[in-house]
Amino acid sequence: MLEIKNLFVGYGAIPALHGVSLSVKAGSIVTLIGANGAGKTTTLKTISGLLKPKSGEILYDGKNIAGLPPHQIVARGISHVPEGRMIFANLTVLENLQLGAYLQRDKQIVRRELDHVFSLFPRLRERQKQVAGTLSGGEQQMLAIGRALMSRPKLLLLDEPSLGLAPLLVKTIFEKIVEINRDQGLTILLVEQNANLALEISHFGYVLETGKIILQDDSAALSQNPQVKSAYLGG
Amino acid sequence: MTEFLQQLINGLALGSILALIALGYTMVYGILRFINFAHGDIFMLGAFAGFYLAPKVAMFLPMPSIGGGLAVMGISMAICAVVGILIEKLAYRPLRRSPKLTVLITAIGVSLLIEYTCQNDHVFGAAPKSFPTIFPEYHITQLSGLSLNSNQIIVFAVTLILLLALRFIVLKTKIGMAMRALSFNPEAAALMGINTDIVISFTFGLGSALAAAAGILFAVNYPSIDPLMGVLPGLKAFVAAVLGGIGNLPGAALGGVIIGVTETLVAGYISSTYRDAIAFGILIIILLVKPSGLLGKKEIEKV
Numbered sequence: 001m002l003e004i005k006n007l008f009v010g011y012g013a014i015p016a017l018h019g020v021s022l023s024v025k026a027g028s029i030v031t032l033i034g035a036n037g038a039g040k041t042t043t044l045k046t047i048s049g050l051l052k053p054k055s056g057e058i059l060y061d062g063k064n065i066a067g068l069p070p071h072q073i074v075a076r077g078i079s080h081v082p083e084g085r086m087i088f089a090n091l092t093v094l095e096n097l098q099l100g101a102y103l104q105r106d107k108q109i110v111r112r113e114l115d116h117v118f119s120l121f122p123r124l125r126e127r128q129k130q131v132a133g134t135l136s137g138g139e140q141q142m143l144a145i146g147r148a149l150m151s152r153p154k155l156l157l158l159d160e161p162s163l164g165l166a167p168l169l170v171k172t173i174f175e176k177i178v179e180i181n182r183d184q185g186l187t188i189l190l191v192e193q194n195a196n197l198a199l200e201i202s203h204f205g206y207v208l209e210t211g212k213i214i215l216q217d218d219s220a221a222l223s224q225n226p227q228v229k230s231a232y233l234g235g
Numbered sequence: 236m237t238e239f240l241q242q243l244i245n246g247l248a249l250g251s252i253l254a255l256i257a258l259g260y261t262m263v264y265g266i267l268r269f270i271n272f273a274h275g276d277i278f279m280l281g282a283f284a285g286f287y288l289a290p291k292v293a294m295f296l297p298m299p300s301i302g303g304g305l306a307v308m309g310i311s312m313a314i315c316a317v318v319g320i321l322i323e324k325l326a327y328r329p330l331r332r333s334p335k336l337t338v339l340i341t342a343i344g345v346s347l348l349i350e351y352t353c354q355n356d357h358v359f360g361a362a363p364k365s366f367p368t369i370f371p372e373y374h375i376t377q378l379s380g381l382s383l384n385s386n387q388i389i390v391f392a393v394t395l396i397l398l399l400a401l402r403f404i405v406l407k408t409k410i411g412m413a414m415r416a417l418s419f420n421p422e423a424a425a426l427m428g429i430n431t432d433i434v435i436s437f438t439f440g441l442g443s444a445l446a447a448a449a450g451i452l453f454a455v456n457y458p459s460i461d462p463l464m465g466v467l468p469g470l471k472a473f474v475a476a477v478l479g480g481i482g483n484l485p486g487a488a489l490g491g492v493i494i495g496v497t498e499t500l501v502a503g504y505i506s507s508t509y510r511d512a513i514a515f516g517i518l519i520i521i522l523l524v525k526p527s528g529l530l531g532k533k534e535i536e537k538v
Contacts, residue, residue, distance in 0.1 A: 050425065074427065099429075102409070
C-alpha cells in the first residue's frame with residue numbers, strides 16, 4: 001500500500017533522513033521505532049506532505065505522492081495524527097471532529113463517521129460541546145485519533161500516541177488502535193518511543209537510527225533481537 | 236450633557252470605521268502572524284474606487300440614494316477584495332517560509348508602493364479630490380439640540396450589518412471554521428485537508444472588503460480624499476487591533492470604538508492638536524500594562 005524508496009529529507013542544511021526505504025502492507029500495523037531525533041517524526045511528516053523530501057519516492061497505491069501538499073494527500077486517504085496531538089484547543093470537540101471531515105461534502109457520511117467515532121470513544125460524545133482545550137490529555141489523544149478517522153482514511157499515521165499519558169490511558173489508546181485495525185482493516189503506520197508496546201501490537205517493525213533504517217523484521221522477531229532488546233527494550 | 240452625547244455619537248461613528256479596518260489587521264495577523272501594513276492603503280483604494288464608480292453607477296441607479304450608495308460600496312468592496320488577494324499572492328505568498336521580519340518589511344514596501352504610485356498624475360494624482368454625495372443627506376436635530384446626521388446613521392447601520400455578517404462567516408460557515416483552525420495551528424489545519432492557501436486568500440479578500448467599506452464610509456463623512464488618506468486611519472486601526480488583543484475579532488471592534496470615542500472626546504474637550512497623538516498614547520499604555528490586549532489571551536499549552 002505504501003512503499004518508500006530511498007527518501008532523503010533535511011531541515012535546511014541539516015539532513016534528517018538519509019535514504020530511508022520501507023513498506024507498509026495493506027491491513028497491517030507497521031511500527032517505526034528509534035530514539036529521539038532518529039527521524040521518526042520526520043518520516044511521517046514527509047509522508048503527509050508537511051515536509052518536502054530532497055529526493056526519493058513515496059509510492060502510495062503505486063503513485064508517487066512525494067512533495068504533494070498535505071490537503072491533496074489527505075484527499076487520497078492518508079490521515080496523520082501528529083505528535084503532541086495538535087487538537088484545536090479553541091474549538092469545541094464537535095468542531096474538531098467536523099474539521100477532520102473537512103473534505104467530505106456529503107453531510108450524511110459526516111454524520112455516520114461522527115457516530116462511528118463516538119461509538120469508538122464514548123467519552124467524546126459526552127463532551128462534544130466542550131471546548132477541546134479543557135479535555136484531559138487522554139481525551140485529547142482520543143480526539144486527535146477520532147478527528148483523523150473522520151476523513152475515512154485508508155492509511156493512518158500515528159505519531160507517539162502514548163506521549164505524556166498515564167500508563168493506564170496508554171493501554172486504552174493502544175487497545176483502540178488494535179481495534180481500529182482489526183475491525184475496519186485500517187492500515188496503520190505507528191511511530192512510538194515505547195518500543196515494547198509498539199512491537200507488541202504491530203505486525204512488522206523498522207528500527208530507525210540517525211536517519212537510516214538499521215533493522216527490519218516481523219515485530220515478534222524484532223522484540224527477541226538482542227540488539228533491539230539492549231537498545232530499545234530496556235535489556 | 237447634550238454636547239457630551241454629541242461628541243459620543245461623533246466618536247462612535249469614527250470608531251465604527253476604525254473597527255472595520257482593525258478587523259482586517261487582526262484577521263491577517265491571526266492567520267499569518269504578521270501586520271499587513273498595506274491594509275490602510277486598501278482603505279484608501281476603497282474610497283477612490285467609490286469616487287470613480289459613483290458616476291458610473293449613477294447611470295443605472297438614482298444618485299444619491301440608499302440603493303445607489305450601497306451599490307457603489309458593494310462594487311468597491313469586491314474590487315478591493317480582489318486587490319487584497321492579489322497583493323497577498325504576489326508579495327506575501329513567495330515569502331511564506333521566510334522570517335516574519337522579511338514579510339513585515341515587504342508589507343511596508345507594498346504600502347509605500349501603493350501610496351506613491353497612486354500619487355502619480357496618471358493614476359489618482361496627489362491633489363485631494365472631493366468625494367461625491369452617494370447617500371441622501373439629512374440632518375436630524377432633536378429638541379435637546381442633539382444632531383444626528385444621516386451619514387452617521389449609515390455608518391452605524393453598515394458597520395453593524397458587516398460585523399454580524401463577519402461573525403456569521405467566522406462562526407457558522409465551513410471556511411470560517413477553517414480560518415479559526417488555521418489561526419490556531421496551520422500544520423494541523425493542513426492535515427485536516429484544508430487548502431491553507433485558499434483560506435489565506437479568502438481572509439485577505441474578506442479583510443480588504445471590510446477596509447473598502449470603511450473607506451467609503453469615511454469618504455462619505457469626510458468628503459476629501461487623497462492617496463495618503465489611509466496612513467493615519469490605518470495606523471490608528473492597527474493600534475485598535477493591538478488594544479483589543481491582536482488576533483481577536485471582537486477585540487478589534489472594541490478597540491476601534493474605544494480609540495474613536497477617546498480621540499473625539501479629547502479633541503472636543505482638551506485640544507484638537509493632540510487628537511492624532513491619542514491612539515499612539517493608548518498604544519504605549521497598553522503595551523506597558525497589558526501587552527496581550529483587552530480581550531487577548533495568553534496561550535496555555537496542556538501536557
